Amino acid sequence: MHVVVLTKSTPDTAAKVSVEGGTVTWKEAMVLNPWDEYAVTEAVLLKEAHKVKATVMTLGKEEHGEALKQGIAIGCDQGIRIWDDGLEGHDSLLYARSVAAAVQKLGDASLVIFGKEFSDTNTDQHVYQVARKLGWTVLGSVAKILEIDFGAGTIKVERLLEQGKQIVTSKLPVVIAVLKDINEPKYPSFIGIRKASKADIPVWGLADLGVDAGSLKTKVTALAEPPKREGEVEMITGDSAAQIAATLADKLLEDKVL
Amino acid sequence: MDFSLTEEHLMAQQMVRDFAHNEIYPTIKEWDRKQQLNPIVLPRMAELGILGINIPVRYGGQGFDYLTLALVCEELERVDTPLRVIMSVHMGLNSMSVLQWGTEEQKQRFLVPQAKGEKYAAFGLTEPNAGSDVAAMSSTARREGDVYILNGEKMWISLATKAHHILVFAKTDPHANPPHSGITAFMITDDMKGVTSGDIHDKLGVRAGSTGWVAMQDVEVPVENRIGEEGEGFYIAMAALDNGRYTVGAGAVGLIRACLEDSIKYAHSRETFGKPIAKHQLVQQKIAFMQQWYDASKLLIMKAGWLKNIGQRNTRETSVAKWYATDMSVQAALEAIQIHGAYGFSDEYDVERYLRNGKGAVIYEGTSEIHQLMQAGYALGFREDRPLRCELPAYDPEFWQN
Amino acid sequence: MIFVWLEHFNGSLVQASRESLGFAKSLGDSVTGLVFGQGVDGVVSEAFHYGADKVIKAEDATLETFRAEPYIALLAKLVQDHNPTYVMAAATVRGRETLSGAAADVDGALLHDVVDAKVEGGKLVATRAIYSGKVVATEAVVGDGPQFVTLRSRAFKALESDSSRSGDVSTAAPVLSEDQIATKVESFEASVGTVSLTDAAIIVSGGRGVGGPEGFAPIRELAAVLGGAVGASRATVDAGWIPYVHQVGQTGKVVSPDLYIACGISGAIQHQAGMRSSKIIVAINKDAEAPIFKIARYGVVGDLFEVVPALTEALKARLGK
Ligand SMILES: Cc1cc2nc3c(=O)[nH]c(=O)nc-3n(C[C@H](O)[C@H](O)[C@H](O)COP(=O)(O)OP(=O)(O)OC[C@H]3O[C@@H](n4cnc5c(N)ncnc54)[C@H](O)[C@@H]3O)c2cc1C
Numbered sequence: 015m016h017v018v019v020l021t022k023s024t025p026d027t028a029a030k031v032s033v034e035g036g037t038v039t040w041k042e043a044m045v046l047n048p049w050d051e052y053a054v055t056e057a058v059l060l061k062e063a064h065k066v067k068a069t070v071m072t073l074g075k076e077e078h079g080e081a082l083k084q085g086i087a088i089g090c091d092q093g094i095r096i097w098d099d100g101l102e103g104h105d106s107l108l109y110a111r112s113v114a115a116a117v118q119k120l121g122d123a124s125l126v127i128f129g130k131e132f133s134d135t136n137t138d139q140h141v142y143q144v145a146r147k148l149g150w151t152v153l154g155s156v157a158k159i160l161e162i163d164f165g166a167g168t169i170k171v172e173r174l175l176e177q178g179k180q181i182v183t184s185k186l187p188v189v190i191a192v193l194k195d196i197n198e199p200k201y202p203s204f205i206g207i208r209k210a211s212k213a214d215i216p217v218w219g220l221a222d223l224g225v226d227a228g229s230l231k232t233k234v235t236a237l238a239e240p241p242k243r244e245g246e247v248e249m250i251t252g253d254s255a256a257q258i259a260a261t262l263a264d265k266l267l268e269d270k271v272l
Numbered sequence: 273m274d275f276s277l278t279e280e281h282l283m284a285q286q287m288v289r290d291f292a293h294n295e296i297y298p299t300i301k302e303w304d305r306k307q308q309l310n311p312i313v314l315p316r317m318a319e320l321g322i323l324g325i326n327i328p329v330r331y332g333g334q335g336f337d338y339l340t341l342a343l344v345c346e347e348l349e350r351v352d353t354p355l356r357v358i359m360s361v362h363m364g365l366n367s368m369s370v371l372q373w374g375t376e377e378q379k380q381r382f383l384v385p386q387a388k389g390e391k392y393a394a395f396g397l398t399e400p401n402a403g404s405d406v407a408a409m410s411s412t413a414r415r416e417g418d419v420y421i422l423n424g425e426k427m428w429i430s431l432a433t434k435a436h437h438i439l440v441f442a443k444t445d446p447h448a449n450p451p452h453s454g455i456t457a458f459m460i461t462d463d464m465k466g467v468t469s470g471d472i473h474d475k476l477g478v479r480a481g482s483t484g485w486v487a488m489q490d491v492e493v494p495v496e497n498r499i500g501e502e503g504e505g506f507y508i509a510m511a512a513l514d515n516g517r518y519t520v521g522a523g524a525v526g527l528i529r530a531c532l533e534d535s536i537k538y539a540h541s542r543e544t545f546g547k548p549i550a551k552h553q554l555v556q557q558k559i560a561f562m563q564q565w566y567d568a569s570k571l572l573i574m575k576a577g578w579l580k581n582i583g584q585r586n587t588r589e590t591s592v593a594k595w596y597a598t599d600m601s602v603q604a605a606l607e608a609i610q611i612h613g614a615y616g617f618s619d620e621y622d623v624e625r626y627l628r629n630g631k632g633a634v635i636y637e638g639t640s641e642i643h644q645l646m647q648a649g650y651a652l653g654f655r656e657d658r659p660l661r662c663e664l665p666a667y668d669p670e671f672w673q674n
Numbered sequence: 675m676i677f678v679w680l681e682h683f684n685g686s687l688v689q690a691s692r693e694s695l696g697f698a699k700s701l702g703d704s705v706t707g708l709v710f711g712q713g714v715d716g717v718v719s720e721a722f723h724y725g726a727d728k729v730i731k732a733e734d735a736t737l738e739t740f741r742a743e744p745y746i747a748l749l750a751k752l753v754q755d756h757n758p759t760y761v762m763a764a765a766t767v768r769g770r771e772t773l774s775g776a777a778a779d780v781d782g783a784l785l786h787d788v789v790d791a792k793v794e795g796g797k798l799v800a801t802r803a804i805y806s807g808k809v810v811a812t813e814a815v816v817g818d819g820p821q822f823v824t825l826r827s828r829a830f831k832a833l834e835s836d837s838s839r840s841g842d843v844s845t846a847a848p849v850l851s852e853d854q855i856a857t858k859v860e861s862f863e864a865s866v867g868t869v870s871l872t873d874a875a876i877i878v879s880g881g882r883g884v885g886g887p888e889g890f891a892p893i894r895e896l897a898a899v900l901g902g903a904v905g906a907s908r909a910t911v912d913a914g915w916i917p918y919v920h921q922v923g924q925t926g927k928v929v930s931p932d933l934y935i936a937c938g939i940s941g942a943i944q945h946q947a948g949m950r951s952s953k954i955i956v957a958i959n960k961d962a963e964a965p966i967f968k969i970a971r972y973g974v975v976g977d978l979f980e981v982v983p984a985l986t987e988a989l990k991a992r993l994g995k
């Protein structure tokens with residue numbers, strides 16, 4: 015029995031990201047994709063509670079190995095990195111085919127966990143697409159795993175939709191995407207850190223996975239910085255709160271946003 | 273020469289940074305005002321393994337090296353000094369002394385629960401009338417069969433009211449000549465009859481920490497709780513200080529970094545005369561000095577840590593590092609307040625706390641004056657370190673990690 | 675032909691789906707709305723009112739409440755059978771799952787959660803916010819096959835409802851039978867009395883400055899007067915002052931209302947990531963140096979407990995409430 019958590023390294027959330035010469039750059043260090051702190055923690059909690067194996071996996075270049083090390087330091091048993099020159103510039107379908115093949119290669123996985131989205135590309139379609147390529151059920155927006163029984167192959171979760179909470183049961187295997195509410199992220203343990211720093215992380219290429227890169231369906235054609243908002247603030251002052259409020263209310267009415 | 277830190281070092285540093293920043297920083301001002309140690313601090317540091325960071329796994333610790341201890345102290349004091357003070361007494365002064373001088377049986381009985389964080393540890397050397405002049409202490413230990421009877425009062429003891437195990441020093445021979453040769457070390461526990469303690473309030477700094485007194489009245493301490501030989505206490509205390517001072521200096525490096533980081537942030541955002549104050553040369557000079565103090569202090573501390581790792585005596589190197597880093601941390605705090613102007617003078621910003629906290633470190637674990645005397649003593653040939661019966665063991669990954 | 679998968683709740687189209695129809699219609703091609711569920715005739719008429727030319731409806735007990743598997747399977751089947759050029763939906767939780775899944779099933783191109791889109795030489799070209807809004811990417815379909823796109827809520831305009839419009843309705847049968855579906859929906863608990871953040875035109879948000887759970891009271895009152903939603907910064911959610919569903923920012927919701935009133939929010943970069951595309955930002959904060967003022971249109975340096983109630987009163991008077 016085996017839980018697989020997918021992750022990647024992303025720029026620190028406080029990073030000053032800019033676009034220079036057509037590429038996105040930043041100076042700050044890369045960190046575990048913030049949503050994946052919850053995903054990795056959930057995998058480790060399940061591992062501890064159900065005595066299953068936990069594997070942390072990424073698809074990406076060497077820098078994403080750092081996220082795997084972080085995953086191991088938090089408590090995953092092993093890390094696997096998927097990379098191949100043929101994956102350069104991959105779209106979500108190629109991602110999905112490759113990751114699905116890797117999960118299948120593990121043989122005994124019955125739960126794949128993603129964080130809600132990747133905070134660099136701000137995408138989550140890969141979650142559902144991996145599930146489809148695996149032929150598994152997908153449960154997105156999971157706020158709680160209420161029950162899981164690896165032996166019986168069942169899971170019960172609470173999903174957060176725009177209009178409320180949904181309780182859903184499913185048979186395993188499933189792919190889930192978890193929200194921030196699901197747990198209190200774990201720090202790496204010192205023992206985990208030592209394990210991570212010594213870990214040998216295998217790299218699986220397209221040939222290992224039996225995946226043919228094929229041709230891309232979508233491509234990023236331009237990158238730019240959004241127009242600056244800075245510098246347009248108008249400070250509202252007055253002798254009393256009532257006066258300030260009156261001025262502000264009039265401005266908002268003029269702007270027709272009410 | 274190799275200045276690089278390993279991946280293990282960096283990940284441990286990051287983990288402690290995240291803990292201190294996420295869990296302690298948000299409420300630090302509240303606890304500082306209340307003059308209480310946030311009750312989650314010790315249990316969380318225990319749970320995360322920080323309280324046993326550089327103790328071998330076989331003794332309940334995490335098996336990291338002495339350099340990691342310095343990195344951990346830097347990260348803790350970056351957020352608040354009392355966090356690092358915990359490491360100074362629990363780890364530097366007490367646990368590492370048991371590692372260095374304790375018998376195997378004592379390591380099992382004291383070190384293991386301390387490293388696991390099941391028991392908290394403190395260090396009682398100072399007395400109301402004996403600080404820098406350790407040999408002037410008046411606490412006594414009288415042997416009666418299988419026990420020693422301890423009497424006396426220890427003052428300014430960090431974690432006095434929180435610790436379960438306190439390494440105390442008392443005179444088994446009050447008339448010894450020289451006086452320091454009559455001092456012996458004992459591990460007392462808070463549940464022993466005759467041990468009482470209390471907190472000291474209204475300190476200038478380290479307010480979110482715990483500093484207090486411990487009184488011993490006819491406390492019966494079993495012979496098995498004597499650390500080292502009779503009359504060896506002074507050497508044990510001084511060796512303990514080699515480790516305690518290391519943590520204090522490492523913490524001061526963190527405090528300088530706090531001053532530097534906060535000042536940089538403020539200098540970019542505050543504007544005077546139509547530009548950010550970061551563009552004024554006199555402000556830049558202060559930033560430049562802080563950077564210099566940080567770099568120099570860190571190098572001195574890492575050098576001392578490296579010596580510990582390879583098992584070389586480092587009393588002088590640790591002393592100069594502690595002296596320089598703590599003096600410069602006070603200086604950095606003063607400059608940080610200056611950069612923050614009136615805001616720095618209020619507790620709306622953190623820098624005034626840095627000053628209040630930093631000032632303690634030029635007093636405890638050897639005042640700056642004492643370190644000056646030591647350095648002069650070494651340089652002038654008045655002072656020399658002689659081998660100890662038990663040296664701090666070098667960091668051996670095999671022994672530590674398995 | 676353009677397919678628009680339509681999401682509905684409590685018998686009516688969700689606003690974001692109306693926006694999807696509006697966008698689809700602007701491309702000039704014939705628009706077919708897809709409505710899955712049980713007893714959806716009201717939704718079908720509404721689809722026409724908001725611009726659909728045709729509707730394919732699938733009604734079955736297996737489709738009564740949303741589940742990814744039967745919905746994805748059915749959408750993929752319809753795409754294969756009808757071969758539309760574009761397949762669209764709102765980038766809501768359900769829309770993301772359904773379109774991403776179906777795109778995978780038919781190996782179609784997918785542009786996801788876009789804020790703007792156009793067609794160039796028969797291929798979709800869209801802009802999306804990436805790096806939490808710090809970068810704008812242009813993404814284009816380059817491959818063959820059906821082109822899928824999900825549209826960010828509030829980024830596209832819905833047409834005025836025209837109740838005289840109607841059109842052809844055809845029906846489709848579900849692909850999966852109940853015993854082929856692994857998931858069962860046990861229950862659903864609708865959130866009561868609150869406007870959903872992502873749909874809201876006005877959001878009033880509270881940060882650390884509210885001081886505690888009770889501090890949200892003036893925020894709620896102002897939101898109620900404006901018919902807006904209540905937002906919150908991560909600090910307040912982590913402190914347990916307000917539930918996570920209210921969190922705006924990097925690890926919360928990304929919103930772009932017409933008006934965002936930030937009360938006692940310093941405006942850390944992670945919070946800005948969730949709201950900087952709002953049309954008008956008002957910042958109310960005691961600290962004149964707070965970064966939120968840098969992105970605000972209007973700023974008030976003051977105590978939110980004085981300014982916010984005063985603003986509530988002022989707006990009540992002006993809006994005649
Ligand atoms: C927050 C805090 C926590 C502490 N925690 C502990 C603890 O956990 N355990 C513990 O045992 N102690 C602890 N101490 C006590 C600390 O170690 C002593 O305060 C320190 O050793 C100095 O002793 P003193 O205060 O008695 O000063 P004194 O020794 O009385 O010195 C007074 C002044 O005279 C100067 N001076 C003294 N001798 C000389 C000399 N020969 N030449 C020149 N100048 C000299 C000193 O530098 C100082 O400026 C703590 C103190 C503080 C403030």
